Amino acid sequence: MWCRRLSHLQSRLQDLLRGRVTCWALQQPNFKSLFPLAIHWHHTASKSLNCVWQQHEDHFELQYANTVMRFDYVWLRDHCRSASCYNSKTHQRSLDTASVDLCIQPKTIRLDETTLFFTWPDGHVTRYDLDWLVKNSYEGQKQKVIQPRILWNAEIYQQAQVPSVDFQSFLETKEGLKNFLQNFLLYGIAFVENVPPTQEHTEKLAERISLIRETIYGRMWYFTSDFSRGDTAYTKLALDRHTDTTYFQEPCGYNNYDRAVINTVPYDVVHRWYTAHRTLTIELRKPENEFWVKLKPGRVGAKLKRCQVLFIDNWRVLHGRESFTGYRQLCGCYLTRDDVLNTARLLGLQA
Numbered sequence: 001m002w003c004r005r006l007s008h009l010q011s012r013l014q015d016l017l018r019g020r021v022t023c024w025a026l027q028q029p030n031f032k033s034l035f036p037l038a039i040h041w042h043h044t045a046s047k048s049l050n051c052v053w054q055q056h057e058d059h060f061e062l063q064y065a066n067t068v069m070r071f072d073y074v075w076l077r078d079h080c081r082s083a084s085c086y087n088s089k090t091h092q093r094s095l096d097t098a099s100v101d102l103c104i105q106p107k108t109i110r111l112d113e114t115t116l117f118f119t120w121p122d123g124h125v126t127r128y129d130l131d132w133l134v135k136n137s138y139e140g141q142k143q144k145v146i147q148p149r150i151l152w153n154a155e156i157y158q159q160a161q162v163p164s165v166d167f168q169s170f171l172e173t174k175e176g177l178k179n180f181l182q183n184f185l186l187y188g189i190a191f192v193e194n195v196p197p198t199q200e201h202t203e204k205l206a207e208r209i210s211l212i213r214e215t216i217y218g219r220m221w222y223f224t225s226d227f228s229r230g231d232t233a234y235t236k237l238a239l240d241r242h243t244d245t246t247y248f249q250e251p252c253g254y255n256n257y258d259r260a261v262i263n264t265v266p267y268d269v270v271h272r273w274y275t276a277h278r279t280l281t282i283e284l285r286k287p288e289n290e291f292w293v294k295l296k297p298g299r300v301g302a303k304l305k306r307c308q309v310l311f312i313d314n315w316r317v318l319h320g321r322e323s324f325t326g327y328r329q330l331c332g333c334y335l336t337r338d339d340v341l342n343t344a345r346l347l348g349l350q351a
């Protein structure tokens with residue numbers, strides 16, 4: 001139902017009379033009864049369509065599917081999907097965006113069934129399906145359900161009883177992989193159980209969902225407290241919660257240990273940063289925000305036992321450890337975010 005405040009319609013009417021609004025397609029017969037003047041409306045679509053548009057000086061306004069959308073004219077020209085503007089095989093734009101006149105306006109706009117046709121001054125015709133416009137408009141995107149995320153603390157996560165996925169099911173079934181990724185996207189961590197405790201099997205798991213990112217620590221890292229690298233990770237010391245590789249141009253996430261000297265901002269901004277850092281750290285160190293996992297050892301003595309693999313989204317969850325004694329070896333790798341999200345999307349998940 002297109003029901004605007006009367007004052008709004010009157011101001012629109014004044015626009016109309018001043019020639020600023022060039023056309024409407026209105027399917028509300030009762031609309032005319034609001035105004036004494038007879039106004040000529042383009043009834044170019046089936047009555048049930050209920051689609052109204054206005055061509056303003058600097059944008060195109062469309063009301064359809066209970067959404068009021070506003071489109072820039074350069075945008076409407078730039079997103080043309082005609083054969084000369086768009087390669088439908090590669091889904092790539094052929095049109096040179098920089099060639100579009102920034103003051104472009106359509107010469108005519110026509111609605112035929114559910115397609116809007118824009119004819120540009122050079123005669124080029126761009127067609128848009130109404131549903132495509134809703135889906136790809138700024139206003140339509142705002143309504144889109146974004147990937148749900150569950151914010152949790154230790155209690156919430158424990159109570160959620162999030163099931164782990166079995167190694168075999170993860171590797172061999174779409175269902176197992178999808179369930180794992182669904183949990184990973186919802187919580188930012190997810191477990192695979194029953195994994196043979198070898199680097200090869202861990203690598204196989206990782207490659208199931210992503211490319212493995214090679215770094216200065218190697219492709220798959222297999223490390224222990226031998227200080228083979230000049231880093232606390234290669235000791236028995238505790239590690240406070242953190243994320244890794246904050247010193248990379250494409251870090252996994254931020255980390256206090258590795259933070260370099262702050263010398264890019266003046267002292268007063270530095271102090272504001274420390275205050276914000278303190279607020280964050282207090283929150284992060286609240287016991288209720290710590291979820292402790294005792295990773296099952298894959299090897300006890302000479303006996304190999306199946307273990308579990310934990311995947312962490314470094315943009316959502318930090319990791320750390322307690323100090324320990326005895327021999328401990330950890331195997332893992334860094335995954336590329338784009339590829340994890342791509343695998344999730346290929347399985348139909350919102351990521």
Ligand SMILES: C[N+](C)(C)CCCC[C@H](N)C(=O)O
Nearest residue numbers: 217221223231233243244245
């Ligand atoms: C051992 N492993 C490769 C997993 C991590 C090494 C990370 C070292 C550094 N402190 C950082 O947080 O980036």
Ligand SMILES: O=C(O)CCC(=O)C(=O)O
Nearest residue numbers: 233239244319320321330
């Ligand atoms: O030893 C662990 O459990 C984690 C070590 C760590 O955080 C790291 O290597 O970055």
Ligand SMILES: [Fe+2]
Nearest residue numbers: 242243244319
């Ligand atoms: Fe780490």
